Amino acid sequence: MNRPLTLPAREALTSTFLRWWNTQGEWVEAPNQRRDGESGVQRLQLSDPSLPALYCKRQVGHLYRSLQHPFGRPTVLRERQALSALTRIGIRVPELVYCGARREAGKWQALLITEELQGFVSLQDWYRGKLYEQWGTLIHRQLLQNLGITLSRLHHAHWQHGCCYPKHVFIKVHGKADSAWVEIALLDLEKSRRRLRRSAASRHDLRQLYRHCQDMPECDWSLLRVAYDASFANPGGVYRDAI
Template sequence: MQAYISSTLKNQLEANQLGDFDHLWNYRGDWFESPNQGRGGWSGVNRLVLEMPDGGQLGLFLKRQQNYIRRTFLHPFSGVATFSCEYKTISHLQNHGVPVPTLVFFDQKSSTEGAQAILMTEELLGYRSADRVAAEVLLNPAYTRRQKQAVITCAAKAVRSLHEARVQHRALHSKHLLVNMVNPDAPKAVIIDFEKARIKLFPLSRTRRDLATLNRDIGGLSRTTRLYFFKQYLGIEKLGFWSKVLCRLVISRSRKPKRQRQQEVAV
């Protein structure tokens, strides 16, 4: 797969000696997220600060992994780096207008130590996880009903756009759906972390799994609030026969024990 570097940040990355695979791979700094050990390798995240020509700064998230492999239909034995899958998914979603992090850099290479991959994106300033926003905004009487509805609508539309692009997130926890409340009357939502994402041709499979995960992950919300999210996701004002069936399927899956959900996925 061809390497990628942001055309708008290329010169500045190179000026900061961050414009190629070797410099980024050898970067030394504190881990933003300690490396995960698994899949036969490791994967970790650093936060960088890029000095800009105007004197400002731009936060970047540098994700590096080694021998962190995912088996795919085309590579059932050798597998591919999960960042390779995530890069392709983010590129696909950007082309479909889905709110996702801005890509800065991607590349991968083989070394004597194994398969190595790098994925770098711009930091999302002012964004908070959906569960935090639910607790701090939706359950807060200081916000108006219209502002609360705006939050729910922007989050629901973000998930809808993800599924309209035929992508199933497969791990749509509240920490992966972020909301920006800088302007309470016009909130924005972004979806992150696509290492497990897959193209799914059947809408039911996309909706049922992802909405069930999100419904289960965010606590404290009323039935009315959850129903409003569901209707905004579908783009309808009133539930019909099929939308009621879908709603029951989502609720049913969200209530199932983890082991039973995993068995369904395996099948």
Template sequence: MPHTPLPASQCPDDFDGWWNLPAAWIEEPNVRRAGWSGMATRRIGETLYFIKKQSDHCYRSLRHPFGRPTTEREYANIQQLSALGIRVPEPVFHASRKTGEGFLGLLVTRELVQFVALDDLGELASDKKQQLAVAVGTAAGRMHRAGLQHSCFYGKHVMARWPDDAAQNLPEIAFIDLEKLRRPPLPWRAAAHDLSQLRRHQRLWNANEWDVLLNAHRAALSPQPPAA
């Protein structure tokens, strides 16, 4: 159930404030092994915040053999894509804490205003679908050129927003749910995995429009000429 919006002056600025803030779960927290992870939302002032909270929901690596909350990895992944010029959720707070309840992870991001997931776009005119194919192919190509694989490349995790400027035809693209973003040992597998995953589950583009997306993707993968 949604909570009454808070005034902007009551925006938390520490772990306890965000963790204990009453917020509405988007869906029931996902329980795995001994831990759980869930996403909630709360409007503060004019801004909708997405609050991911976790307890003992950890990943392990050579650097962290005993595990760290996956919110830490997602925050690092957001930073990676942002550095590539790819639109991602804007983090406003992240931290981890070991307590008697478990190893807690917290990541707070701002809403991507006016962005809509591909799965929620509904019917589009042919020119709009082609514009969208070019924009998604280009953004995905930039990610894959860096050797990064999204790993959950579904329509619900690819967002689009058409600009107000009529002179700009291509929509802006954003990627969300970056918890599983990784760098596979064989770089070519990143594109093969993500594009196959998106194509299997999408119902937006026909075969010709999908070719438009692939052409834009190939162009983005190509080495860029040096600036004059």
């Protein structure tokens, strides 16, 4: 499969959308019926193995509604906004390749295409696969600390993930032995939104993560919360340069 990386500068947006819409891959998340429509995710394997694979979120009539958009807009447009905002505050998210939407026969069609997070594993797989045994206590503690700091950074900027499950928190260990360090990434941001109160974003996401991360021992959760609370109380010391 060829990736349409280079397009003529003046090519119509409709043509660009159709090229992506007609690019098919393997379903990794079969279309779910919800929000008066459907949404699913395909993996697009590229012909050049040196390039990261792509993930294509494909939607038909899958909408969110707000005061600004009472008749509804595709949720991928909200996710695009969140990807941009989190990048600005220094949180790792999948690289955006393309996002577009159109109305066809009175129905919204929408696409969000991002690069694969190469070398990352989900927090869910980290625990279920017992990868902490492979990397040892120091790296595991660093993971919990960095996750606490990342979530604090998110909430201090008034952003709520909205779907803060362990399968949407990704981890990558860089380097080896004493020089290794842990990077955290967040994905699946279609429910993300700004909250007026930071405490509301914090309460929602932390409760959600705690409830769904059943493989995490209480002692690990305590370490994560210590890092989170310290970062939230002193955000300037953690991410001053990222804003």
